[in-house]
Amino acid sequence: MTTLQAVIMVAIFAATTFGTRALAFVLFPAGRPTPKFVVYLGRVLPYAITAMLVVYCLKNTAILANPHGAPELIAILLVAALYLTLKQSLIAIAAGTVAYMLMVQLLFV
Amino acid sequence: MDEITERKKGAVRAAFPHTVPVLTGYVFMGAAFGILLESRGYGPVWAFVMGLLIYAGSGQFVAVGIMAAGFDPLGAFLVTLMVNARHVFYGISMLERFKKFGKAKLYMIFSLTDETFALLLSTRPPAGMREENFHLTISILDHLYWVVGCVAGGVLGSALPINTLGIDFVMTALFVVIFLEQWKRKQNRTPALIGLGASIVCRLVFGPDWFILSCMAVLIVIFGLFKKPIEREVGR
Incomplete structure (x- = not known):
């Protein structure tokens, strides 16, 4: 890619991301009352979406092939165990990531 | 002038403690x-x-x-749309709150990341401070952390020849932690379980490329069909 092409790509990423964030405000402008169903969705969706994001991160994990998603499973269990015991999200995230990197680089090559 | 500067300092002092988890997360993830x-x-x-x-x-x-x-502009557009489609849902949740932001509203929308969204929902300003100033400060601080992290990683990356395979797991770990945090509140569990079940099924049925969009559609249908029992549990 040339520098100009890369700049165009970054501009597309930026504009599209902003578009997704602004869409709801365009569809339901401040001047008019928001439909009740949309208000209800706004309250329940955030919790459903977090679960979706976890699955999103794991979407390319090949469960049927070796190592059957073992590094992902072990690292997630480690993150959960550390977070629930220490209540320190950064430590849990850091330890889980380092453990995962070590597993995929050294153990399950 | 001095009064405005003083007020801004006050907003930063009040907002900063709330943003410390995001500071650590963003610097790490950005890096x-x-x-x-x-x-x-x-x-x-x-x-x-x-x-x-x-x-x-x-x-x-x-x-x-x-x-x-x-170089793939169409691919960049479509993938970004799919990855960030969830932001539409965040916008829906912020329709009411952002009404009072005036000129800063556009920036609030631009900077509405997962983590900022969570902080805006869960934090209140100290007595005597306007919520808009307080929340705008949170949004700006988070943005700042992210940029600092990205640049630090770029500098570090060129200085340290290390194997980065698997470093993207930091995202997975962050979302697992947010999920567990939301799980603590009982009324969040039904929507969380619906989200977990729907996304696993959609991933299996529609494959890795289409599951986010299909899952968003499925979520709207399920939340629509079971609106009454879910509202009873979550609270109006």
Whole structure:
């Protein structure tokens, strides 16, 4: 890619991301009352979406092939165990990531 | 002038403690992004521009892969749309709250990341401070952390020749932690379980490329069909 092409790509990423964030405000402008169903969705969706994001991160994990998603499973269990015991999200995230990197680089090559 | 400066300082002092978890998370995740980007041949200047203007965790990680694959504007558009489609739902949740932001509303919308969204929902200003100033300060601080992290990663990436394979797991870990945090509140569990079940089923049925969009549709249908029992449990 040339520098100009890369700049165009970054501009597309930026504009599209902003578009997704602004869409709801365009569809339901401040001047008019928001439909009740949309208000209800706004309250329940955030919790459903977090679960979706976890699955999103794991979407390319090949469960049927070796190592059957073992590094992902072990690292997630480690993150959960550390977070629930220490209540320190950064430590849990850091330890889980380092453990995962070590597993995929050294153990399950 | 002095009074305005003083008020801004007060807002930063009040907002900063709430943003410390995001500070740590963003610097770490941003650095991971900067390192990953650098490993694909784009240095700290690119990390700075992308962090400043795109400002999306998972979106930027996915962008690195697309950039590495070559010039593909349509692909960049479609994938970003799919990865960030969930932001539409955040916008829906913020329709009411952002009404009073005036000129800053556009920036509040631009900077509405997962983590900022969570902080805006869960924090209140101290007595005597306007909520708009307090929340705008949170949004700006988070944005700042992210840009600093991205650049730091870009600089670090060129200085340290380390194997970055698997570093993107930092995202997975962050979402697992947010999930567990939300799980603590009982009334969040039904929507969380619906989200977990729907996304696993959609991933299995529709495959890795289409599952986010299909899952969003399925979620709207399920939440629509079971609106009454869910509202009873979650509370109006």
